[in-house]
């Protein structure tokens with residue numbers, strides 16, 4: 588159950604923008620949608636929301652075409668923010684939520700809670716254009732969720748937020764997750780994805796280059812690093828010649844090296860001990876999502892086979 592995108596293509600003026608895109612998003616999950624500028628994230632989101640129609644392929648929510656899913660099920664935070672600058676915060680939010688036919692009293696209670704949570708209660712009678720960019724973004728987030736939608740689609744919700752507001756928004760994501768909402772969001776902030784998402788898609792030039800579970804993707808990336816610290820008098824020249832090892836860097840406190848997937852890290856530790864060295868640290872470090880993203884989208888060859896699209 589959840590969102591299913593199957594074999595979707597989209598062209599503008601005969602230029603393919605989205606090519607044979609298929610992905611599944613489990614209901615109730617937080618799903619990260621990544622890709623460089625122009626990869627096709629916004630276009631895909633707009634097709635999921637049925638704002639733009641695919642040329643072919645299908646998109647369903649719990650088995651039903653998204654075209655048939657009532658608007659109140661969706662909450663959309665668009666990349667180009669869509670608030671009315673001359674309206675007050677309260678009037679704006681009540682107006683937007685009431686378009687879904689919700690009773691004013693119910694909205695008001697929920698609204699009070701969110702304004703409090705985001706520490707912007709004192710701005711409720713203020714005109715939106717007088718608020719800072721970060722506070723406007725928080726208002727936009729509230730506008731996205733106030734009608735209690737099941738699926739939240741958010742285009743770069745973290746952009747332009749300071750670290751404190753980012754934390755607030757992250758907490759809000761987790762609150763929506765506790766309420767069993769499905770959250771799909773695009774971002775260029777990899778650390779947010781690592782902290783929030785179980786599953787991701789990375790797109791490049793309209794195609795998916797990686798998709799799956801974040802932990803599996805990291806494990807299978809073939810970019811495992813080893814950090815090794817040995818006593819000062821220990822020989823380490825042999826590391827540079829060892830097969831399956833690359834990028835040996837001697838840092839201040841440790842030596843960092845990259846091992847290919849077929850190399851057993853135990854063999855490196857054993858080799859270090861065999862050289863009569865005194866090993867004080869031996870650590871396997873997974874690549875960050877940022878490393879994987881950069882390697883994939885900048886067409887840098889990975890040391891081993893890239894993660895296949897599953």
Ligand SMILES: Nc1ncnc2c1ncn2[C@@H]1O[C@H](COP(=O)(O)OP(=O)(O)OP(=O)(O)O)[C@@H](O)[C@H]1O
Pocket residue numbers: 599604622623624625626627628629630631666
């Ligand atoms: N209505 C349109 N007409 C023509 N081309 C379009 C249209 N909408 C999007 N595109 C093109 O489709 C490509 C993908 O754009 P899209 O906005 O989906 O990328 P994105 O991944 O969201 O990028 P960003 O991270 O910069 O927001 C771009 O080359 C863009 O110029």
